[in-house]
Amino acid sequence: MSVPTANLASFKIPAVINEPMKSYAPNTAERAGLAAALKELRAQAPLDIPCVVNGKEVRTGIIDKQLMPHEKKTVLCNFHNADEALVAQAIDGALAAKLDWENTPFNDRAAIFLKAADLAATKYRYKIMAATMLGQGKNAWQAEIDAAAEMCDFWRFGVKFAEELYSVQPPQNSATTWNRTEYRPLEGFVFAVSPFNFTAIGGNLAGAPVLMGNVCVWKPAPAATYASYVTYEILREAGLPAGVIQFIPGPAPEVVGQLWKDIGNNIENYKSYPRIVGETGGKNFHMVHKTGNATSVVYNTIRSSFEYQGQKCSACSRCYFPDNLWPEIKAGLIEAHGRIKQGSVEDFTNFMGPVINQFSFDKIKSFIDWAKADPESEIIAGGAYDDSQGFFVQPTIIVTTNPKSKTMTEEIFGPVVTIYVYKAEEYEQTLHLVANSSAYALTGALFSQDRYATIQGANILRNAAGNFYINDKCTGAVVGQQPFGGGRASGTNDKAGSAAILSRFVSPRSIKETFVDLEDFVYPSNFA
Incomplete structure (x- = not known):
């Protein structure tokens, strides 16, 4: 049986900060402990x-x-x-x-x-x-x-x-x-x-x-x-x-x-x-203005698409790159992709590991196979998979000429990202395309060095993502810094x-306590 408990003070909790991250670099105590x-x-x-x-x-x-x-x-x-x-x-x-x-x-x-x-x-x-x-x-x-x-x-x-x-x-x-x-x-x-x-x-x-x-x-x-x-x-x-x-x-x-x-x-x-x-899903995007930093776009896209094998709710799955930056971005993505190391999680040098299970492997494989057969899609990196030992899907980069293709609109939840290259002068038109091409609205990122273009993008994309990043990848929300969640079909x-x-x-319960008893029911205005 519950009994009344004395409340003897109004307590103040200790100061709270984000938990400091350990590096797990070679020869550190944390690597040895792990x-x-x-x-x-x-x-x-x-x-x-x-x-x-x-x-x-x-x-x-x-x-x-x-x-x-x-x-x-x-x-x-x-x-x-x-x-x-x-x-x-x-x-x-x-x-x-x-x-x-x-x-x-x-x-x-x-x-x-x-x-x-x-x-x-x-x-x-x-x-x-x-x-x-x-x-x-x-x-x-x-x-x-x-x-x-x-x-x-x-x-x-x-x-x-x-x-x-x-x-x-x-x-x-x-x-x-x-x-x-x-x-x-x-x-x-x-x-x-x-x-x-x-x-x-x-x-x-x-x-x-x-x-x-x-x-x-x-x-x-x-x-x-x-x-x-x-x-x-x-x-x-x-x-x-x-x-x-x-x-x-x-x-x-x-x-x-x-x-x-x-x-x-x-x-x-x-x-x-x-x-x-x-929270029910996402089809998260990177949108790049013609003034975006191509190198930053490359590395942020590699991380957000492929870290933890694309199995983050916030993982980047669709990209919209302007044609003026595309040659530099493409070369950078292929070079970076070539340095991705994938394998056992017990090898600390691996950037990527397996997807979670056979069901996930088969689903992701079906998207890759579809892209291989689709005349509007081209796989420019990756595309392989192997479940003989574990559920390994190679990080895969697809380029499409159809901004509403299967891999641009459906949730994959794996290491697959699809890119649509748009004409740089069609920025506003493409923003509306980004905002209305998916039922989901979880995360998204805009890369731009032009403040007016950034403002325009943020306005048009207002309802396209519950977590919106400017010149940063669409993953990595931190508790106490970027509260996480999205609308539409995302939750x-x-x-x-x-x-x-x-x-x-x-x-909540509102409580009103009155200290002086009411002496009559009439209003002051009732008196003659």
């Missing part, structure tokens, strides 16, 4: 990963496997899928834990997440990075960005943004009254379904609502099960009470379903209108890494 963690994890594989319901490990015997995508015959872990009965048990358990958790003072909830961030930055840093590398095919740098730095940032900045949100109070009080706002957790529970491509997203999708006093049923992506389990271990060690997050691996079709349609068709069954926070644009997303997990 290499040891990779070796240790490989020796432990295959691990056995349970569901965790009400703080207890549950092994259903419904086994699935998480493979190492760079070495597909090696199983990283066997994990137990939740069945329908266990999902129901998890929901009931979360609801049973809800009252105590939402009555837990904010400073205590905050302390758990600040401790979790420190654990992720220190004790667990190399373990969760190794899990992300071997399980999700990231190289050391991409794993550092994700599983270490961004995970810490989500949890620390989440606390900072929650503190700021709670401090937003009514600016006026009438005489003899006091107005205040409290930010209640939502009724019911939060269902979090996290993707494979960022370990930190799982930590935030489950963590952000829980920080705000909600309870959560968390289904991680099958291809990120082990790193997600390590994330759960960190939160548990940080002091998260049993039942507040229920960890239930499971196949997406059975557990997730078509949430929007299911909710809409059953709206009368809900006590409150459900809230959906979602609900609730801006992960900001206070905006936290506001989605609370239901």
Whole structure:
């Protein structure tokens, strides 16, 4: 039973900054530490990963496997899928834990997440990075960005943004009254379904609502099960009470379903209108003005298209280059492409690794094969693929004469970028083409050294991307710096890494307290 808790002070959280990045350069302590963690994890594989319901490990015997995508015959872990009965048990358990958790003072909830961030930055840093590398095919740098730095940032900045949100109070009080706002957790529970491509997203999708006093049923992506389990271990060690997050691996079709349609068709069954926070895809662009810096365009395009094998929601997938710069850009792209090294994630010198699984490999392969047969498309670099050992797709650059071709408009989610070369004097016309050629609106970049052209581009492309970059690649959003999310078919644009997303997990209550009793009901104007 919950009991009243004394609130003895208004606490101020420690100063929050972005987690410092480690380099993993040769002969550094961090490279040695990560290499040891990779070796240790490989020796432990295959691990056995349970569901965790009400703080207890549950092994259903419904086994699935998480493979190492760079070495597909090696199983990283066997994990137990939740069945329908266990999902129901998890929901009931979360609801049973809800009252105590939402009555837990904010400073205590905050302390758990600040401790979790420190654990992720220190004790667990190399373990969760190794899990992300071997399980999700990231190289050391991409794993550092994700599983270490961004995970810490989500949890620390989440606390900072929650503190700021709670401090937003009514600016006026009438005489003899006091107005205040409290930010209640939502009724019911939060269902979090996290993707494979960022370990930190799982930590935030489950963590952000829980920080705000909600309870959560968390289904991680099958291809990120082990790193997600390590994330759960960190939160548990940080002091998260049993039942507040229920960890239930499971196949997406059975557990997730078509949430929007299911909710809409059953709206009368809900006590409150459900809230959906979602990111659903992208077809991200680089648009270049005739004054753009060609060298910068080349290197930013290589990185944004091919880092983590193009499996970032924000990865560049379509480019619009002016014909005056095209010869220089083309030569630069081919030269840079020739220096890309691809292979095992355990070789720190590799810039690229594998795509995540057979389904992804086959899908990306089909786009490349289509481009090879399309008379309007030309592959100027890459185009090869090999799944004999792991799921390796060579970084592929396509040039098309059709700005609405298949590879310019459909999401690929792999290391494939398509370029359309436009006439430099048709800049405005091409901006409208960029803005209206995709159903998605997640990220985009504009390269220009002409301020008026930059202003024009930013205006026309206003609704084409939720994250817009000027003279920078369309990937790499940092928590606390560039809140992340897009509109249109890309999702609900609730801006992960900001206070905006936290506001989605609370239901404010306005409170007015009057200190002097009302003595009559008539108005002053009623007197004769």
